[in-house]
Amino acid sequence: MIVRPEANEFPEYYVPYVKLVPEGNLLEILKDNFEKTTALFEGLSEEKGLYRYAPGKWSIKEVLGHMADTERIMSYRLLRVGRGDKTPLAGFNENDYIAESNFDGLPIKKLLEDFTAVRNATITLMNNLPENAWEKIGFANNTEITTRAIAYIIAGHALHHLKIINERYLVTGTIK
Incomplete structure (x- = not known):
């Protein structure tokens, strides 16, 4: 079982996650998060997927794309650190990734396929790491x-964005 990390094991800006x-x-x-995320996005129309709760904010499709991008990057970090790689890993700017993504031009189904692939790979990686890697x-x-x-x-980031979607984009399961 993966044990909850101590506060000194990660930067303070990750505490909320x-x-x-x-x-x-x-x-x-x-x-469980995967099932809830999938159910939520499978119920959205393409039009609702383009909804932004305020000017300059990401669309709901962009949020899903961001979730997949971030999990992919963080899983790569998990692999590298878990294998004992001491090479410094660069950060990334999520807004730059969104600007270059064209998530709004992709069908929700395609975005969900990507999120599914990434989540499955994350779970497989976590399942197969030796105990001393953690x-x-x-x-x-x-x-x-x-x-x-x-x-x-990784888990907290996904939970954070599901919470944001429910609080800022949806009211009892429908777009505001």
């Missing part, structure tokens, strides 16, 4: 971080 992760089996939490320390975005912290950040 880690705090969102409930107690329990992290892999089950990821699977406490390894690496260097990403100019800070030290442990493998288990990255795993919790």
Whole structure:
């Protein structure tokens, strides 16, 4: 079982994500989040997928695309740190990724296929890491971080965006 990281295992700006992760089996939490995310997006029309709750904010499609991009990057970090790689890993600017993505031009079904592939790969990676990998320390975005912290950040990031979608984009399951 993947143990919750201590506060000194990751940068402070990730605290909100880690705090969102409930107690329990992290892999089950990821699977549950996947099911909820899939159900939510499968119920959206293409038109609703383009909804933005305010000018300059991402569309709901862009949020899903961002979730997949970020999980892909964080899973790569998890792999590198879990394998004991000490090479510093660069940060990334999520707004630059959105600007170059064309997520709004893709069908929701395609965005969900990508998110599904990434989530399945994340779960497979986590399932197959040896026990001693979880406490390894690496260097990403100019800070030290442990493998288990990255795993919790992945889960918390997805939970964060599902919460944002429900609070800012949806009211009882429908677009505002």
